[in-house]
Amino acid sequence: MTGYDIIIVGGGTAGLTAAIYARRAGKTVLVLEAVGFGGQITSSPLVENYPGLPAVSGSDYAAALTAQAKALGAETKFGQVTGVQREGDHFLLTAGRKTFEARALILCTGARHRKLGLDREEALVGQGVSYCAVCDGAFFKDKAVAVVGGGDSALQSALFLSDLAREVTLIHRRQEFRGQEAYVRAIGQRGNIHLALECQVTQLQGEPALTGVTLTDKAGAQRQLPLEGLFVEVGQEPDNGAFAALAELDQGGYFLAGEDCRTRTPGVFVAGDCRAKELRQLTTAAADGSVAATAACRWLDGQ
Numbered sequence: 001m002t003g004y005d006i007i008i009v010g011g012g013t014a015g016l017t018a019a020i021y022a023r024r025a026g027k028t029v030l031v032l033e034a035v036g037f038g039g040q041i042t043s044s045p046l047v048e049n050y051p052g053l054p055a056v057s058g059s060d061y062a063a064a065l066t067a068q069a070k071a072l073g074a075e076t077k078f079g080q081v082t083g084v085q086r087e088g089d090h091f092l093l094t095a096g097r098k099t100f101e102a103r104a105l106i107l108c109t110g111a112r113h114r115k116l117g118l119d120r121e122e123a124l125v126g127q128g129v130s131y132c133a134v135c136d137g138a139f140f141k142d143k144a145v146a147v148v149g150g151g152d153s154a155l156q157s158a159l160f161l162s163d164l165a166r167e168v169t170l171i172h173r174r175q176e177f178r179g180q181e182a183y184v185r186a187i188g189q190r191g192n193i194h195l196a197l198e199c200q201v202t203q204l205q206g207e208p209a210l211t212g213v214t215l216t217d218k219a220g221a222q223r224q225l226p227l228e229g230l231f232v233e234v235g236q237e238p239d240n241g242a243f244a245a246l247a248e249l250d251q252g253g254y255f256l257a258g259e260d261c262r263t264r265t266p267g268v269f270v271a272g273d274c275r276a277k278e279l280r281q282l283t284t285a286a287a288d289g290s291v292a293a294t295a296a297c298r299w300l301d302g303q
């Protein structure tokens, strides 16, 4: 079993930034990632609010960040961490059949797509229901699709899909959008994006593939919306249960740690979207990654 100074759990923006800082501080680093290096931003068509990068695709940004961390000597491996325990002055992490050892941990587990929780939602994934417009949008060229949600992800997805699909219905449960005003304005200028506000998707139709949804408005009135694609962009939720013994979680399951990214367990730090915070952006993920890595390096040097 190889031991590392620091194991970083999660290879998104926070984790890879932490890897860059820790490697530059001379620590040995392993980044363990369950799904894909680069994290959530890889499914963002265009990032326009990262300082110094006026317009970059999420996948290009993620590829450059991953390459930067690797070039500095960070080791990267795929693996879903299912267990962690403390043994003396180090931590043992279990991922699949493998065990990894480190003196410090930085947990950058991010967040996963929230589901609508409707009947047959799971069964219709890949049959019309999707959680990623960039990944699956091309399947819906010239078709009718809808996007659910009112945050940046939903607005961005609606704009992205409007270039491909025949028409896009943006379904949001409130009148006001949570996402950026610039996206709301752009949506208003697209002739093929229709708004369905103050209503929710309450049923999915179609067997085996999606053919439409039932929309229910605030007053309880229902209507059918025929469509072939439904893109669910209703935010994220964390997946931190495996680490609950090391770091406190809030009611939503996010790690409770301050801006210093320290947890109640010496040697365990948290960074990025998995941490309870006000603003989840690339900038705040990168900031957390650098803070957590610097704190972890100082902590190791003090041992």
Ligand code: NAP
Pocket (backbone or CB within 6 Å): 044, 047, 048, 049, 114, 115, 116, 148, 149, 150, 151, 152, 153, 154, 156, 173, 174, 177, 178, 200, 233, 234, 235, 236, 279, 280, 281
């Ligand atoms: P979000 O900001 O949390 O928005 C989630 C949206 O889904 C909200 O409008 C919410 O409605 C709605 N919603 C939640 N649960 C729902 C349900 N069960 N049924 C129907 N609607 C539901 O999530 P996000 O858009 O994925 O963004 C997450 C973070 O990433 C944010 O900080 C965002 O700014 C950031 N982000 C940034 C960019 C960028 O370009 N800078 C792009 C993507 C994401 P309510 O509004 O009523 O709560």
